[in-house]
Amino acid sequence: MNATAVNCNACNASLNLELSRNGICKCEYCGTSHNLSRELTLKVDLNNRQFAVLLCDTMNRNLGLVDLQEIAYTLSGLDSIVYYRLEWDNLPGSVKDNKCRELIQWCQRRGFLQELVEVLIQKRPLIIAELL
Numbered sequence: 001m002n003a004t005a006v007n008c009n010a011c012n013a014s015l016n017l018e019l020s021r022n023g024i025c026k027c028e029y030c031g032t033s034h035n036l037s038r039e040l041t042l043k044v045d046l047n048n049r050q051f052a053v054l055l056c057d058t059m060n061r062n063l064g065l066v067d068l069q070e071i072a073y074t075l076s077g078l079d080s081i082v083y084y085r086l087e088w089d090n091l092p093g094s095v096k097d098n099k100c101r102e103l104i105q106w107c108q109r110r111g112f113l114q115e116l117v118e119v120l121i122q123k124r125p126l127i128i129a130e131l132l
């Protein structure tokens with residue numbers, strides 16, 4: 001993992017993303033608050049053809065089945081997604097790797113990769129930082 005992927009805009013110290021809550025990370029040195037949703041989303045290249053593959057690999061390595069389910073549940077409740085009825089039980093597969101790939105493909109097909117990235121930034125920002 002690239003530990004210096006995200007730096008404070010004010011003092012340039014590395015942000016400790018493990019201390020972030022709901023997408024907000026406070027610099028341990030100068031106290032400046034950072035909106036990770038905005039800052040990390042700008043750095044992620046969703047158009048990179050390898051992005052989904054890398055994301056899947058990173059999610060698989062860092063998340064358990066229960067974590068994935070929680071992420072899917074949060075996604076399913078977003079205003080933009082609720083209509084599409086994302087249901088964990090309906091995603092094919094039972095093994096974690098398959099569920100993870102299916103979740104990502106579900107988002108890709110409907111143009112919701114951005115939303116998936118934002119939920120991850122809120123809940124597990126280190127996963128996204130690893131991709132930068």
Ligand SMILES: [Zn+2]
Binds near residue numbers: 012029
């Ligand atoms: Zn700072």
